[in-house]
Amino acid sequence: MKMPANIKKIAPYKPGKPIEELEREMGLKGIIKMASNENPLGPSPKALDAIMKFKKNIFRYPDGNGYELVQALGKQLKVPPGRIALGNGSNELIELLTRAFLLPGDEAVMADFTFSLYRNMVEIAHATVVAVPLKGFRHDLNAMAAKITDQTRMVFICNPNNPTGTLLPRHEIKEFLSAIPADIIVVLDHAYEEFVTDSTYTSLIEEVDRHENLIILRTFSKLYGLAGLRIGYGIGSEGMIETLNRVRQPFNTSLLSQKAAIAALGDQTHIKASRASNIAGKAYLYQCFDELKITYVPTEANFIFFEFDRAKELFDWMLKEGIIIRHIGENYLRVTIGKPRENQAFKKKLKQFIHKK
Ligand SMILES: Cc1ncc(COP(=O)(O)O)c(C=O)c1O
Structure with missing residues (x-):
């Protein structure tokens, strides 16, 4: 397809595959997505109620x-x-x-x-x-x-x-x-x-x-x-x-x-719970990185940027093992802070990868 030069040089955004499709493709259940900085607690229940209430008006x-x-x-x-x-x-x-x-x-x-x-x-x-x-x-x-x-x-x-x-x-x-x-x-x-x-x-x-x-x-x-x-x-x-x-x-x-x-x-309960979950998850992952002697950048967001010499290899392996993180390029990766179960699974796999060789 003939394209203007400015459009040609843009790499199309590569979204992660939907979890359901990956699960089908890989024959895995319970894939954990820690790649797009979403809220691991999900939406506010009040938002869900509003959707149910107004769906008839669409x-x-x-x-x-x-x-x-x-x-x-x-x-x-x-x-x-x-x-x-x-x-x-x-x-x-x-x-x-x-x-x-x-x-x-x-x-x-x-x-x-x-x-x-x-x-x-x-x-x-x-x-x-x-x-x-x-x-x-x-x-x-x-x-x-x-x-x-x-x-x-x-x-x-x-x-x-x-x-x-x-x-x-x-x-x-x-x-x-x-x-x-x-x-x-x-x-x-x-x-x-x-x-x-x-x-x-x-x-x-x-x-x-x-x-x-x-x-x-x-x-x-x-x-x-x-x-x-x-x-x-x-x-x-x-x-x-x-x-x-x-x-x-x-x-x-x-x-x-x-x-x-x-x-x-207006859902202060969900807002507070989401912030608290992020703070607790952050502390857990910091401890995990410290324990494994992995350099990370202290974060003010809901994800952590870290350095790893075999970054792409780690990313690919994690994906195969059912955990999606983000390879940022060179030796850098980013992981979204998840729920306790997700953070624990991430730590377990990271440890396994490090000790595997
Ligand atoms: C820095 C930054 N700005 C904006 C966005 C886009 O957010 P939205 O979902 O509101 O389009 C993102 C999403 O990842 C982001 O990381």
């Missing part, structure tokens, strides 16, 4: 503006509704941002080791990626600021960063925002913010009042356990949100995703 188009969800978010975040945009997952918002703001030849600055979708979306928009190496597995904001040129139109900061799980202190981001030209769009991707345990961290939402060029992205896919429904949101200036609303499809978020998100947002 013959109608959803409210294209997601009025009720935007109101609920605005109330909880203390942000006027006009500053919130909904997306079909925060992925869609990344796409809308690149579609709305990038022109061919523009530059977008991002870390070299970060969420891969930024690069793809920038390239689809015929813009150029300027990748800046991480420093100590963290974004190097000074080096990123130094890469800004007259062509720079967008900067992506993933905080905590996927795949390394590192968090930038708030003052570094504030300084960065003040230092760069005000017409450069700064995308602060906070997909994992709800998992942060660093006691010095507080949300940067009020920065949106100070910087018209800032958008903060969040999602219901991670802590809230609604990845399969596809719903996320962005908080930005009214001008930013209005621009995104121009380029989105009229019904970009579904009825059931809106209803489930409202219910999940």
